[in-house]
Structure formats: C-alpha cells, structure tokens
Amino acid sequence: MMIPTIETGRLWLRPFTPQDAPTMHQILNGPDVLKYFPGPQTVTETQVERMIGRLLAHWQEHGCGLWAVEQRTTGALLGRCGLQRITETNEVEIDFILDPASWGQGLATEAGQASLKFGFEQLNLAEVVGIVHPENLASQRVLQKLGMQFTAATEYFGMAVHRYVITQPNFANQTVEK
Template sequence: MIETKRLKLRPFRAGDIAPYAAIRAKPEVVRFLPGGMALCATAREDAERIVPRFAALWEAGGYGPWAVEDRGSGTLLGHAGLRDLGRETEILYMLDSRAWGQGLATEAALAARDYGFGVLRLPGLVGYALPENAASCRVLAKIGMREEGRVHIFGLDALRFVLTPPAG
C-alpha cells in the first residue's frame, strides 16, 4: 500500500466490486476506454472480472493497478498503477468523474511512476491516451512523459507517451 497526500493506493479486494462497477457505469468515465460508452451496460460484469484480475496481478508479478481511495473518507475513486504489456510497462489510471479537476490522477500517476522506477527499477514506462482526451494527455505530460507519436493499440488510435528513469 502507498499513501500520498490525499490518496491511498492499495490492492483491490472483493468489496470493491460494487463501487468500482458504479464508477464504470458512468459514460463520462469510460468514454475514452476501449469499448467506450457501451461499457456502461456491462459495468457490473466487467467489475466482477477486473477486480480479481487486478488483485491477481500483484500476486503473480509484484505489481499491477491499485484501487485508489480518498485518504480522508475511504471512498473508492477508481484505479491507477502499472500494467505489464509484455515488452513494456504501462502507467494507467481511471478515476470517478467526482474526482476530476483536483489533480488526483496526476498524484496517483506520480506514485505509480515513482514505484515503477524506485521500487521495481523498470527501464521505462509508457502511457496511452486518445488525442481528444486532453486531460489524460496533460496528466502524462505532468509526470514527465513525452509524446512519441500515434499508435494503434487496444483497438484505438492513441497517442503514445514514454518515460525513462532519471539518470543517477
């Protein structure tokens, strides 16, 4: 578990399924994800599948997406963390729209970046965002990632961002 100024980042647990499904049922939250707003209709089933999978990633590989909680209230806000894509590690995040505009995605992404470089000693990180998702592009830029170009990934035409660890 990692705590930041305003967040608690921890492995997912079974009790997260219902609140995570409620977050994924919001069109504004899923509109830029693979599958888009159609994901709202399968939010409960998706949460039932994703929550245990995210938890299992920690057991199998020593890292994965965390459940993101508000430190003060304990409210689940979404997910953030790292995902092994085979030849590279992706930094990812998805927060409830109630948490937008407060710098929380950047705070969570910074924690994931620092964990990836400081604890896991990863050789680099990638991030992907749709060009029209300006907020996500800003988060990736704020944590030091640079845009590398457009790619087709996860069935989407996205911008690819990269970051290598600081020297020293």
C-alpha cells in the same frame, strides 16, 4: 506477492478487495468514464468483479498492477491507478481511471506520481509508457504533468492512440507540475 499500500498527501493506493466491486461499478458507468476505451461504454457488476480478480492476478504474475485509489480523509474509493505490464509488447503502462466527481483536483497526477515512483524505485523499471486516445486531452495533460513525453501517434491493438514515455533518469531529475 503481497501488494504494497502507498500513502500520498491525499490518497491511499491499496489492494482491491471484492467489496470494491459495487463502487467501481458505479465509477466505471459514470458519464464519460469509458468514453475513450475500446468496447462497451457500460459494464456489469459481474464484469467488475472479474476485473478485480484479474487486477489482483496481474500483481501476482508481473509484480506490478493497479491499486484501488482511496481518499485518505473519507475512505471513499475514487477509482484505480497503477502500472500494468502489456504482455504483447513487454512494456509497462501507467493506467488511471477516477470517479468524474474527483476530476480536476490533481488526484490522477498525485496517484500517477506515486505509481511512477514505485515503478522506478522499487521495480527498477527503465521506462513507463502512457497509451491514450488522441481525443482524451485530460488524460494527456496528466501524462504531461507526470513528465511523460509524447513519442508517437500510433496504433495499439487496432486503435489509434498517442504514446507517451518517461525514462527512469527523466523521472529522477524532474519536479512534478501540480
């Protein structure tokens, strides 16, 4: 499958390349980036290289996946965003991680909106979920801005999470909050 590239007002969502590993390594090891993720709070560059390989393979296997998020004006890699299939539950989840230097500018919302549009309009998904740590208020706010509704405080793979969902009809009928 050819991974599409999507243009938004300020961003390119494009396929990852092996050359993205050093910058993604820096981003993932930034302050508080992995704070709400299970497992280690730091990653090696080799782990990031493997992650990029898995992200590309996910596209081939599931027809969706995570894009590299690139700033259009500078070409700077800012992080990742997209849709991943959770094989254990067969749900499609929105995922985003951005460089702390780009937090608070609405970029996660912009990339998330493009990801949802792709999922609903190109993949004809019925719904997309958002799974977030209960203390990760910034990511919960992004999900809310995307029109996702809180549905449950639950557990995913042994970790307490808040679950959000948006359906295709709700996405089609909304205006996104900036």
